[in-house]
Amino acid sequence: MAHHPIRGLVLAAFLSSMIAAPAFGQSLDLSKSTIVDLTHSFDAKTIYWPTSPSGFELKSLHNGLTERGYFYAANSFCSPEHGGTHLDAPLHFAQGHWTNAEIPVDRFVGPAFVIDVSAKAAANPDYTLTPEDIAEWEEAHGRIPQGAIVLLRTGWSARWSDRKAYLGDDTPGDATHLHFPGYGAQAAALLVVDRRAKLIGIDTASVDNGPSQDFLVHRIVAGADAAGLENLDNLDKLPATGAVVFALPMKISGGTGGPARVVAVVAK
């Protein structure tokens, strides 16, 4: 903690850290910040896991004038919890751990630390984040503090929503030939167990990489009561440090996860 004593820092410090001369204590001015949307829209092309029984379905309940003469439109929808930009609750892979609605709400809000492995992933679509990548990142930006929201940028959001390009295979019902980058198990353990990150996210379909069949990263993250964010967008619009993320999932009672709207507050 001596290296990077983040717990006492003002929010302004996160936001000012991207400015040329970091000024800890400088105030955050909403009128000088941008809200960046890290969320893909839900529609018929939204990507779900290949074994998902269905995708996103929207049904119109009304769309037009009512008997009383005014316009009115409303829909209903159906969705598996784990598709599109969504949150994984610890319960997803850790029995008895927090459901979606049980996660303390302050775990959805915090400083973002963005690790960019897009160059390595471009060279190897199965690339996984390593402890060495984290060490290199911390050398440049400082130690990742407790309570961090770590976001792994692979560049994969540019492939959305081309299923074959994004997942590596678009064979319906088959999740055994997928290719996309992810977190490695050791790196995930370093982040959620040692650094005590509360949330880790990625711009691919899974925190485990495509070839994973044991979902070890999911199990490590869930077991540490951290949550996951998958299918994020626009990570290229965030600084390595300095953004503050609000990752707010639908509050599903008993949920193992669910659609999340994820935004970042970024200094202009």
Place this chain on the structure above:
Amino acid sequence: MAHHPIRGLVLAAFLSSMIAAPAFGQSLDLSKSTIVDLTHSFDAKTIYWPTSPSGFELKSLHNGLTERGYFYAANSFCSPEHGGTHLDAPLHFAQGHWTNAEIPVDRFVGPAFVIDVSAKAAANPDYTLTPEDIAEWEEAHGRIPQGAIVLLRTGWSARWSDRKAYLGDDTPGDATHLHFPGYGAQAAALLVVDRRAKLIGIDTASVDNGPSQDFLVHRIVAGADAAGLENLDNLDKLPATGAVVFALPMKISGGTGGPARVVAVVAK
């Protein structure tokens, strides 16, 4: 604007305004703020409009050990867009206006101005907010600035999720005998047209009060490209001014609204 020049104020000003001696320019320290959840959970008891074809439905896809020996749980769900804690997009009552996914994301984030009519609503369950109530509030707290998120506290969230107590009537399919407080049309116009509030919310099932059959408040708000928030919780935990709200709806392409996770950042 001379009266209350909010546009240049730092976020810290909103958060410090609840402290005894407002110190504009004081920094926001996340470690000295609380995140308040303004959201009801979605479950089988979640309240939808009486004419809604269905409520919230959760279906387990898996819950237990997999063939590989690790625990895994996942669900799918169905819901009409307009039930539980949710956002109304302008399209809901204004043809051709913004869908859920089209609303600029900065309209979901802003300073909260909480108007408490719970005493008047306790005496009259059909009470509607008046321009006089707003004048009285502004006399005490200052003029509501452009881009405000206005939240009307009626006290009705304490009745959640008792349908009869919350809606005034629990006859299935019948929305003609409802009783609960809301915004009045003149007050709504004052807020979204004159004051240019970007979002107005309430702790009841509708921004129009129970007896309304013409949904005039909805139409005024939608026509002004403002959004609505309904079925909010915990408004009693917010100061009249000083909180910053993040009201993030599920990003439904073509949506007329949808489930929203709404939180407020409040100084401790």
